[in-house]
Structure formats: structure tokens, C-alpha cells
Amino acid sequence: MEALAALADPTRRQIVALLAAGERGAGELAGQFPVTRPAISRHLRVLREAGLVQVRAEGQRRVYALDPRPLSELDAWLAPYRRLWAQRLDALDTEIARGRRARTQEDGR
Amino acid sequence: MEALAALADPTRRQIVALLAAGERGAGELAGQFPVTRPAISRHLRVLREAGLVQVRAEGQRRVYALDPRPLSELDAWLAPYRRLWAQRLDALDTEIARGRRARTQEDGR
DNA sequence: CGCTTACGTAAGCCATCTGTTACACATGAC
DNA sequence: GTCATGTGTAACAGATGGCTTACGTAAGCG
Incomplete structure (x- = not known):
């Protein structure tokens, strides 16, 4: 249940909600929030480590996708x-x- | 979704699991964990503030019960x-x- | 009335989290 | 190669979280 800790943060829940609608690039996600891009990068890392999202490189972009298993x-x-x-x-x-x-x-x- | 933050802690999840089996006194709960009683008291407070448990006084005892609404x-x-x-x-x-x-x-x- | 029991709360310590700015490092355009 | 773009990481500050050791307090017992 590591996912619970990851989902305890409202920003991360919003990221999850956004990704439920489809894949998005890191910068595209960051643009949706009032915090800086590195902050979102960290959130994405937490979500990644909790198994909630997966990344794939697409050129210089990092495309994030929701993994619903957790x-x-x-x-x-x-x-x-x-x-x-x-x-x-x-x-x-x-x-x-x-x-x-x-x-x-x-x-x- | 304040409940998510409360449930992010493993000890609190265990408390919830115990209470799912029935009401328990605060001391009785504390006895189940390797931490001190005040620590459990704090956890119970967090659970209470998240609406996950309810307390009632029974003499000098505080009996906690799970509230499943959250x-x-x-x-x-x-x-x-x-x-x-x-x-x-x-x-x-x-x-x-x-x-x-x-x-x-x-x-x- | 003391004394014990069953709690909660306060204060302090340390670890972890979240945010920021500054930087590193690939990829792509020229 | 040089420069811009997209993104992760490092280093740090401030807030939050969980634990412990006191301490406070109300209910029961003699």
C-alpha cells in the first residue's frame, strides 16, 4: 500500500487524474500547476516509485502514463x-x- | 480525501483494521503496537480528525469505533x-x- | 480525602516532505 | 560545433510528521 502515501498529496492526485485522461509530457503536466517544474518532477518521481505512473522517452520529451495497478x-x-x-x-x-x-x-x- | 493522508501511515491502517473487528479502548489498542501509548493517542487523534473513528467515553475509558464513511x-x-x-x-x-x-x-x- | 487507572496533551528531537534556485545533460535545430 | 529546448538532479530552507519523555486531568477505589 505504498500507493496510499503517494496519493496522500493533493498535487499528485491531480496528476493522476490528468493522466487518467491520457498520457502527457512532463512539462505539459507542470504547466497545470502553480508550482515550479522541478517540484512536479519530484512528484512524478514519487508516483513512479509507487508504480502509479510509467515514463517513456520520446525524443527529448518524457511522456508519462498512468499505471492503474496500484x-x-x-x-x-x-x-x-x-x-x-x-x-x-x-x-x-x-x-x-x-x-x-x-x-x-x-x-x- | 483527507482520509488518504490518515491512511498513509501503516500504524493507522492497522488501527483501522483492528477497529473493523469491533470497538476497542485506547489502551487496548496501544497494547497491540511497539510504540508508546501517547504515540497511539496521536494516531487516534489523526484518525478522529479524518472522521475515520469515533470515540465515546465509558467511565474513564475511551472506546474507539470505526466510522466507515471516509x-x-x-x-x-x-x-x-x-x-x-x-x-x-x-x-x-x-x-x-x-x-x-x-x-x-x-x-x- | 489521597491514590491508582486510563487517558490526552505539551515540549523537544530527528527524519522526511515539499518547495525553491542553480545546475547538468541529453536531444534537436541551425 | 553552437545554441535552444525539455527534463532530471543537487543543495538548501521551511514545514510537517512521528516518536519519546514528562506532565495534566478526570473517573474509580480505599
């Missing part, structure tokens, strides 16, 4: 928790009622 | 990307073959 891993990590909110949505009223009843008894309120 | 948000954030790896799984063989041709000349499967 996102898929994240999805898998999330899977076991899904029943928690599914349950909550399915039986919202009863869950809340049950919880409130239990609390009320305990608190004596 | 996880659900994370799931929603992830949703638009799902088509990417679904697509990729379809064409996995070709993708991998192309990527690895440089290293392995062997091509059995």
Missing part, C-alpha cells in the same frame, strides 16, 4: 471494509435505532 | 479509475509482454 491494489485493500458501509446503507434506520437503544440503556438517559 | 468516500474517489484496470486486465498479456520484452527474451506464456 489503484487496483488499493481497491482490493478497501474491499473487506465495504460491507461496513454497505450494511450501513442497507439498514440505516435499524442500525441507528439499535445503536441508540443500546446507548440509551447503558447511559440510563 | 472509506466509502475513498471508494467513490476510486470509482472513476476502475475502468482503467478492468480494461488492463483484458489486455494484460499483451501489456506485460510488451513491457518485459526488453528483459526476458524467453516467451513461453
Whole structure:
């Protein structure tokens, strides 16, 4: 789950979102953000090391592409928790009622 | 997506995993980790501020419970990307073959 | 009332992260 | 070759993060 650390940064999430729409060159990406190009270069490095993006050289340009596999891993990590909110949505009223009843008894309120 | 930053830390992910199995007191949680209790207290604070856990006082104990809503948000954030790896799984063989041709000349499967 | 238990918080230390400016180094145009 | 273009890296400053050792505080017990 190294991807989580990479995705913790908002700029990197935006980069990922941009790349989801298609490949882009490094400079082209950098132009979308209010920070300097080296800063974006670093972000790209982090994303690369997390396996979230892949680069290929195209002449003097570096073209970045999203690699969705770590996102898929994240999805898998999330899977076991899904029943928690599914349950909550399915039986919202009863869950809340049950919880409130239990609390009320305990608190004596 | 503040939850992503909270979940970037492995200890906090473990806490979340523990709480997925049921509520626990702060000390009980701290006992599961090789760090000191104040460190866990801080982690719990971060999780609380990210909305991932809720606390209730039970006498002098603080009982923590997982709140799955931020996880659900994370799931929603992830949703638009799902088509990417679904697509990729379809064409996995070709993708991998192309990527690895440089290293392995062997091509059995 | 003390004393213990179960916590949270404050202060300080060190590592890591993010940003900047300055620089190195290929690629392409001439 | 010379110069511009595209991009990564180095070095540094400032902020943030996580850990530890005190310390504060409220709930229970005698």
C-alpha cells in the first residue's frame, strides 16, 4: 500500500487524474500547476516509485502514463471494509435505532 | 480525501483494521503496537480528525469505533479509475509482454 | 480525602516532505 | 560545433510528521 502515501498529496492526485485522461509530457503536466517544474518532477518521481505512473522517452520529451495497478491494489485493500458501509446503507434506520437503544440503556438517559 | 493522508501511515491502517473487528479502548489498542501509548493517542487523534473513528467515553475509558464513511468516500474517489484496470486486465498479456520484452527474451506464456 | 487507572496533551528531537534556485545533460535545430 | 529546448538532479530552507519523555486531568477505589 505504498500507493496510499503517494496519493496522500493533493498535487499528485491531480496528476493522476490528468493522466487518467491520457498520457502527457512532463512539462505539459507542470504547466497545470502553480508550482515550479522541478517540484512536479519530484512528484512524478514519487508516483513512479509507487508504480502509479510509467515514463517513456520520446525524443527529448518524457511522456508519462498512468499505471492503474496500484489503484487496483488499493481497491482490493478497501474491499473487506465495504460491507461496513454497505450494511450501513442497507439498514440505516435499524442500525441507528439499535445503536441508540443500546446507548440509551447503558447511559440510563 | 483527507482520509488518504490518515491512511498513509501503516500504524493507522492497522488501527483501522483492528477497529473493523469491533470497538476497542485506547489502551487496548496501544497494547497491540511497539510504540508508546501517547504515540497511539496521536494516531487516534489523526484518525478522529479524518472522521475515520469515533470515540465515546465509558467511565474513564475511551472506546474507539470505526466510522466507515471516509472509506466509502475513498471508494467513490476510486470509482472513476476502475475502468482503467478492468480494461488492463483484458489486455494484460499483451501489456506485460510488451513491457518485459526488453528483459526476458524467453516467451513461453 | 489521597491514590491508582486510563487517558490526552505539551515540549523537544530527528527524519522526511515539499518547495525553491542553480545546475547538468541529453536531444534537436541551425 | 553552437545554441535552444525539455527534463532530471543537487543543495538548501521551511514545514510537517512521528516518536519519546514528562506532565495534566478526570473517573474509580480505599
